[in-house]
Amino acid sequence: MILTRYFLRELLTSTFVITGILMLIVISARLVVHLNKAVAGIIPPEAVFYTIAYNSPGFLQLILPLGFYISILLVYGRMHSENEMTVLSATGFGPKQVFKITMAPVTVMMLIIGFLSLYLAPAAANKLDTYLQKQQQESEFSFITPGRFNALGKSGNKVSYSEELSADRKEMRKVFMADGNSLILAEQGRLSVNPNSGSRYLELTSGKRFSGVPGQAKFEAMTFDSYSVKIAEESSVAKKARYEAVSTLTLMQKEHRVYKARLHYRIGLFLLIPIIVIIAFPLSHVKPRAGRYGKVMPAIIIYMVYYTTLITARKWMEQGDTPQWMGLWWLHAIFLSIGLALMYWPGIVLKWHGRKRRLNAEKSLAAVDQSGASNA
Numbered sequence: 535m536i537l538t539r540y541f542l543r544e545l546l547t548s549t550f551v552i553t554g555i556l557m558l559i560v561i562s563a564r565l566v567v568h569l570n571k572a573v574a575g576i577i578p579p580e581a582v583f584y585t586i587a588y589n590s591p592g593f594l595q596l597i598l599p600l601g602f603y604i605s606i607l608l609v610y611g612r613m614h615s616e617n618e619m620t621v622l623s624a625t626g627f628g629p630k631q632v633f634k635i636t637m638a639p640v641t642v643m644m645l646i647i648g649f650l651s652l653y654l655a656p657a658a659a660n661k662l663d664t665y666l667q668k669q670q671q672e673s674e675f676s677f678i679t680p681g682r683f684n685a686l687g688k689s690g691n692k693v694s695y696s697e698e699l700s701a702d703r704k705e706m707r708k709v710f711m712a713d714g715n716s717l718i719l720a721e722q723g724r725l726s727v728n729p730n731s732g733s734r735y736l737e738l739t740s741g742k743r744f745s746g747v748p749g750q751a752k753f754e755a756m757t758f759d760s761y762s763v764k765i766a767e768e769s770s771v772a773k774k775a776r777y778e779a780v781s782t783l784t785l786m787q788k789e790h791r792v793y794k795a796r797l798h799y800r801i802g803l804f805l806l807i808p809i810i811v812i813i814a815f816p817l818s819h820v821k822p823r824a825g826r827y828g829k830v831m832p833a834i835i836i837y838m839v840y841y842t843t844l845i846t847a848r849k850w851m852e853q854g855d856t857p858q859w860m861g862l863w864w865l866h867a868i869f870l871s872i873g874l875a876l877m878y879w880p881g882i883v884l885k886w887h888g889r890k891r892r893l894n895a896e897k898s899l900a901a902v903d904q905s906g907a908s909n910a
Contacts, residue, residue, distance in 0.1 A: 537627060541635045544609045545602075549639075552608075553594075553601030560593050561586060581666065588662035592778060595650035595803055596841075602643050603810045603837055606636070607830050610818035619819075633815060644807045651803040652782045659778035666775060667727050692765065694736075696723065709738060713763055716745040720761070735762045791858045795851035798862040802844055805866050810837060812873030840869050 565586060572579040610632075613619045622628070680699045697708035706723040720741030727734055738761045746753025785797040817833040847865050850856045 537622070538635050538638075541609075541632065542639060545605055545636070545639050548605035548609050549598075549602045549643075552604050553598050556597045556601060557590075557593060560597060561590070564589065564593075584665055585662060588658040588665070588775070591650050591655040591658045595647055595655050598643065598647060598650075599803070599806055599810060600837065602639070602807070603814050604830070604834070606811060606814040607818050607833050610815070611820050611830070614818065614820050629815075636811060636815065640808055640811050644804060647807055648804045651800040656778060656781050656800075659775050660781070663775040663779040692763065694723070709741070711736070711738070711763065715747060716743055718743045718761070718763070725765070726762075734765045736765055737762055791854060792852045794858055794861070795848045798851065799844065799848045802862050802866065806840070806844070809866060809870050809873055810840070812870065812877060813837075816873075816876040836869075836872070840865075 565582070568582045568585050572582050610619070619629075619632070622632070680696055683693050683695050693712045694706070695710040696706035699706055707721065709718070709720045709723040711718040711720070711723075718738060718741060720738035722739045724737050725734060726737050738758070740759060741761065742755060742757050743761060744753060744755050780793070780796065782797065782800060785793045785800075788794070813836060814833060817829045817836075820829060843865060844862065847856065847862050851858065851862065
């Protein structure tokens with residue numbers, strides 16, 4: 535029981551410290567990116583805090599497995615380098631017992647990651663998507679002044695003029711708009727967001743549209759009851775939020791390969807935990823004079839290859855490059871095989887060498903006996 539508490543305390547403390555440091559680094563980096571987008575006008579300034587807050591569960595579901603993985607390498611690597619593991623093995627507390635103790639925090643981590651990837655991260659992304667849609671719908675008219683010409687969209691190539699603006703600043707009245715080679719007159723204009731693409735449109739009603747090429751007398755005129763002018767594409771932040779916002783229950787009900795790929799990816803984050811532990815456990819075994827950090831870099835490279843390949847495999851599945859029935863299980867099977875090979879191969883090699891030595895010894899004894907018999 536004392537050893538169990540010792541191992542759990544060392545592993546969990548190291549995991550939370552490493553995860554906290556990595557979260558601080560990631561959030562700081564993303565904060566700089568979102569502040570730059572806010573300065574460029576891509577997202578509203580007030581959306582920076584909400585974007586970071588709602589993205590935090592998504593960051594955590596990626597960083598927590600890495601923190602746990604590194605903690606196993608560091609904690610067990612230190613115990614091997616300081617001969618603690620050797621002493622424990624001499625008292626009958628071998629690698630099998632250590633691995634069994636490690637399974638307890640593994641179960642806890644799997645439950646946490648499962649909760650994050652299957653529920654909390656999609657729910658937070660859905661709230662962020664709703665918030666950004668609302669902000670995009672309100673912010674486009676927030677700077678418009680009635681009775682003046684105003685630029686719409688990021689590029690500013692669309693110019694509008696309205697005599698009045700409603701009290702909620704969501705509707706323009708008596709609208710004039712210049713869009714490239716077109717001039718538009720309308721009684722009303724209201725901003726709308728396409729629920730599928732996220733692009734923003736200005737919905738104009740009861741008006742006329744005149745189009746032609748400057749310098750030429752030929753032009754076209756048309757009247758309309760309703761006319762939509764595209765103002766701007768959805769921002770990259772909003773696109774990512776929309777992509778991640780679909781609930782796991784909805785993904786399970788959809789049969790399209792895109793939805794299945796997202797579902798397999800979320801399940802993959804859950805399955806990643808026991809597989810990386812199987813990989814980390816043998817890699818944490820270092821010789822006392824080699825130092826505790828001897829295998830940390832190769833281990834981290836293996837983890838990064840695993841995770842980046844998981845993302846790439848999800849894209850392959852979305853694009854139909856891999857069969858839907860195969861899912862992402864093949865990738866987990868490959869890295870599970872790597873982990874099992876790392877764990878059991880040294881023992882197999884050791885047994886093979888022992889058997890080889892025994893055979894050589896038996897041959898030597900047989901040769902000696904045969905020589906003694908011939909001399910007699």
